[in-house]
Amino acid sequence: MPDQVVLNRCCMSGGTVEDSLATRAGHLFSEYRNGDQAKMADLVRVLTPILWHTARSARLDSATAEDVLQTVWLTLVRKSDTITEPLAVLQWLVVSTKREAWRVARNQLRFRPEDPEFSTSEASKSESIEDTVLRDESDNRLWRHIEQLPERCRTLLRVIAFADRPDYAELAKALGMPQGSIGPTRGRCLAKLRIALAHDPTWEHR
Amino acid sequence: MNESDNDRQIEVEDELAAEELDPSDFALLNSLRATYEERDPVPDGLAERIQFHVTLDALNTEVATLTQLDMAAAGARSATTEAVRTITFTSDSLTTMVTLTPLEDGTVRVDGWAAPGAGIRIELLLADGPHNTYADEDGRFVFEAVPCGLAKFALYVPHDSELSTVLSPAIEL
Numbered sequence: 001m002p003d004q005v006v007l008n009r010c011c012m013s014g015g016t017v018e019d020s021l022a023t024r025a026g027h028l029f030s031e032y033r034n035g036d037q038a039k040m041a042d043l044v045r046v047l048t049p050i051l052w053h054t055a056r057s058a059r060l061d062s063a064t065a066e067d068v069l070q071t072v073w074l075t076l077v078r079k080s081d082t083i084t085e086p087l088a089v090l091q092w093l094v095v096s097t098k099r100e101a102w103r104v105a106r107n108q109l110r111f112r113p114e115d116p117e118f119s120t121s122e123a124s125k126s127e128s129i130e131d132t133v134l135r136d137e138s139d140n141r142l143w144r145h146i147e148q149l150p151e152r153c154r155t156l157l158r159v160i161a162f163a164d165r166p167d168y169a170e171l172a173k174a175l176g177m178p179q180g181s182i183g184p185t186r187g188r189c190l191a192k193l194r195i196a197l198a199h200d201p202t203w204e205h206r
Numbered sequence: 207m208n209e210s211d212n213d214r215q216i217e218v219e220d221e222l223a224a225e226e227l228d229p230s231d232f233a234l235l236n237s238l239r240a241t242y243e244e245r246d247p248v249p250d251g252l253a254e255r256i257q258f259h260v261t262l263d264a265l266n267t268e269v270a271t272l273t274q275l276d277m278a279a280a281g282a283r284s285a286t287t288e289a290v291r292t293i294t295f296t297s298d299s300l301t302t303m304v305t306l307t308p309l310e311d312g313t314v315r316v317d318g319w320a321a322p323g324a325g326i327r328i329e330l331l332l333a334d335g336p337h338n339t340y341a342d343e344d345g346r347f348v349f350e351a352v353p354c355g356l357a358k359f360a361l362y363v364p365h366d367s368e369l370s371t372v373l374s375p376a377i378e379l
């Protein structure tokens with residue numbers, strides 16, 4: 001894991017503590033480590049959505065993604081005393097989920113296009129007519145634009161969408177994205193999506 | 207797209223990327239979240255299943271397996287749905303047999319016997335919450351009238367100076 005981060009740093013602004021998913025998770029985990037066993041259930045409840053989407057962005061089926069999450073949580077509980085930075089537990093879990101998901105995905109598939117740009121263009125070429133029709137009928141413009149993004153951007157935005165603003169930069173780092181991928185600046189992935197939406201006359205700006 | 211258009215596009219992207227996040231970015235991320243929640247919802251009960259496994263692991267719990275499931279006098283009383291059932295489940299530390307008798311008011315009487323189970327605490331985990339009792343010196347225990355539904359037994363067995371837990375598979379009462 002990359003060097004541990006002092007989480008609170010990101011959340012102090014003008015003397016007020018900005019609440020974020022990472023700080024809530026960090027406090028729950030600290031309390032759990034201090035002996036409050038019930039806090040683990042709260043931690044699981046609070047973080048299951050973001051970890052679900054982290055695992056699923058590795059293109060695992062539902063049952064496999066669930067196994068990955070079970071493995072990651074059991075590892076956390078078994079190693080809980082050895083985690084050096086309890087306040088960074090969210091990053092620890094996201095990194096572990098991502099690694100475990102890709103490890104399992106590699107074992108599942110012999111062939112997987114590794115280059116995200118390549119896989120995106122291949123996917124659009126091989127898309128069946130039925131898929132296209134279904135997609136247009138669903139009228140979900142946003143989804144269509146998400147699917148056009150490079151895979152690493154889809155993963156980043158998908159995970160980020162389940163977190164809070166102060167968490168963005170650290171989560172991007174946990175997902176292996178370069179510094180500046182998102183937060184405090186917009187970063188390339190969101191910029192790409194906004195340009196695509198700006199060029200879509202059917203997208204209503206809100 | 208010719209080369210200068212392409213350059214222009216990259217320039218626009220660079221500029222946009224370097225700006226600070228603004229309210230429309232947060233609105234867009236909210237829409238993304240809603241889209242993913244709709245397209246790929248977290249499976250029902252996933253958090254509960256994780257909590258369950260984490261708890262078992264933390265408690266060093268043995269999971270008992272079903273070894274026998276008898277419909278009492280199944281041949282003779284096949285016409286009646288009020289069948290008494292006997293279920294046996296076993297783990298490393300003990301064997302438990304429970305007899306389930308449906309009562310007229312729709313509840314179920316549970317008669318159990320755990321061996322070796324003298325004086326142990328038995329918890330019946332039901333949808334409406336846990337019910338507790340203690341086994342007698344022979345390891346026998348009773349839950350007089352519990353609601354129907356899926357249930358698990360948790361038996362707390364003294365093990366050295368600590369209690370270890372034996373958990374039954376889910377059983378339909």
